[in-house]
Amino acid sequence: MRELTVDLGERSYPIYIGEGLLEEASVYFAKHGISKKSPLMIITDEQVAGRHLAALEKSLKDGGFSVVSEVVEAGESSKSLAMLGMLVGKALEAGLDRNSAIVALGGGVVGDLAGFVAASYMRGVKFVQVPTTILAHDSSVGGKVAVNHPLAKNIIGAFHQPELVLYDLRTLQTLPPREVSAGLSEVVKHGLIWDADFVDWCETNAEKLLALDPDSIGHALYKGSSVKAAVVSQDERENDLRAILNLGHTIGHALEAVAGYGELLHGEAISIGMIGSAKLGLRYGAPEDVYTTTKRVLSACGLPVRLPEHYDVDSIMDAMMHDKKFKEGTMVFVVPTAIGKVDIVKDVPVAWVREIVEQLKQEAELQ
Numbered sequence: 001m002r003e004l005t006v007d008l009g010e011r012s013y014p015i016y017i018g019e020g021l022l023e024e025a026s027v028y029f030a031k032h033g034i035s036k037k038s039p040l041m042i043i044t045d046e047q048v049a050g051r052h053l054a055a056l057e058k059s060l061k062d063g064g065f066s067v068v069s070e071v072v073e074a075g076e077s078s079k080s081l082a083m084l085g086m087l088v089g090k091a092l093e094a095g096l097d098r099n100s101a102i103v104a105l106g107g108g109v110v111g112d113l114a115g116f117v118a119a120s121y122m123r124g125v126k127f128v129q130v131p132t133t134i135l136a137h138d139s140s141v142g143g144k145v146a147v148n149h150p151l152a153k154n155i156i157g158a159f160h161q162p163e164l165v166l167y168d169l170r171t172l173q174t175l176p177p178r179e180v181s182a183g184l185s186e187v188v189k190h191g192l193i194w195d196a197d198f199v200d201w202c203e204t205n206a207e208k209l210l211a212l213d214p215d216s217i218g219h220a221l222y223k224g225s226s227v228k229a230a231v232v233s234q235d236e237r238e239n240d241l242r243a244i245l246n247l248g249h250t251i252g253h254a255l256e257a258v259a260g261y262g263e264l265l266h267g268e269a270i271s272i273g274m275i276g277s278a279k280l281g282l283r284y285g286a287p288e289d290v291y292t293t294t295k296r297v298l299s300a301c302g303l304p305v306r307l308p309e310h311y312d313v314d315s316i317m318d319a320m321m322h323d324k325k326f327k328e329g330t331m332v333f334v335v336p337t338a339i340g341k342v343d344i345v346k347d348v349p350v351a352w353v354r355e356i357v358e359q360l361k362q363e364a365e366l367q
């Protein structure tokens, strides 16, 4: 078992990464102050429920917790205000009180949604993250919780940190291959912003990662979570450093919004976005390998590195103007300066961004 800490003073919390942790959940919940006197609500999705909900419910009920579970539709469309309202209704009906906890069992969609329920129900109750996707090594850490608006991704949300993150690696064995690749996108991102050796390791071990080799996946998630925990511990509310976690997201979020959420998975959109950021890096004078290495490692992980032909450049540019990174009339981009290093550039010329989005699309047309 591996353990990390997100260091936020009195609100610090642990990330437990290991095999078979669902079966021991009640021990960890009790250790971290989750009440047995008030009901807790597990929020999960229909894909995860059939595979992993029973194990979590059994452990908690056997350990004396009072548990209700709510199952939402799988996929990005569940990150909506309508779903938030529905879940608040269910929490009230089930008698959740201010000492209750909300538990997210699933990937980033469930984590972001359940976290926002926890942040807003009765102005905030305790929250536990039980991630079940590779991507969720990112989403379960750091307390960004949100739902989407048709015009912009994650635009209605809060910062609400969990009490603990309980990451049972066995749950990952049931992931479909496309979700494995999508999750590796954020793993690679953590290397690209922080640790060149880890990027190299990801490329060398890509096949093992895609095959869900337990040791390789355990190492990758530990390294990725360590970067995330280190960044969040230094800048919880994204006043400066934390913005580096947004590498690839300026373009990526726009692609997700334009596609109506769901056509491209988050990790896939971010992969294309990171290629765009690498191209931007070249414009700012980064060495050529920033682009070639980024493209090689993402391709090795089975991720898209071009923009599908049917995407409309004007719509993507419009969507970028609604992003949280569009501030005071300028575009903010995380720009690589070397592999493992990035800068935050606050006034990127819109014309450059447009040219890069056009190039990403032309490359697909030339395929």
Ligand SMILES: NC(=O)c1ccc[n+]([C@@H]2O[C@H](COP(=O)([O-])OP(=O)(O)OC[C@H]3O[C@@H](n4cnc5c(N)ncnc54)[C@H](O)[C@@H]3O)[C@@H](O)[C@H]2O)c1
Residues within 6 Å of the ligand: 045, 046, 047, 048, 051, 074, 075, 076, 079, 106, 107, 108, 109, 110, 111, 112, 132, 133, 134, 135, 136, 138, 139, 140, 141, 142, 143, 144, 145, 154, 171, 172, 173, 174, 175, 176, 179, 182, 183, 186, 265, 266, 267
């Ligand atoms: N809050 C953050 O810091 C943060 C960070 C990164 C991403 N995100 C958000 O996370 C979301 C993407 O997360 P995701 O990629 O985990 O998506 P997801 O939650 O939609 O999960 C992906 C798919 O895999 C299924 N699934 C989940 N676990 C499974 C398992 N163990 N076995 C079989 N199927 C399983 C789900 O039902 C879903 O269909 C996006 O909304 C993104 O914006 C948030």
Ligand SMILES: O=C(O)C(=O)C[C@@H](O)[C@H](O)[C@H](O)COP(=O)(O)O
Residues within 6 Å of the ligand: 138, 142, 144, 153, 154, 186, 238, 242, 243, 245, 246, 249, 324
């Ligand atoms: O935790 C962060 O900070 C991140 O930027 C992580 C991202 O991978 C994640 O997609 C996050 O939800 C994006 O946040 P947003 O503030 O740009 O919506």
Ligand SMILES: [Zn+2]
Residues within 6 Å of the ligand: 138, 186, 249, 266, 270
């Ligand atoms: Zn992301």
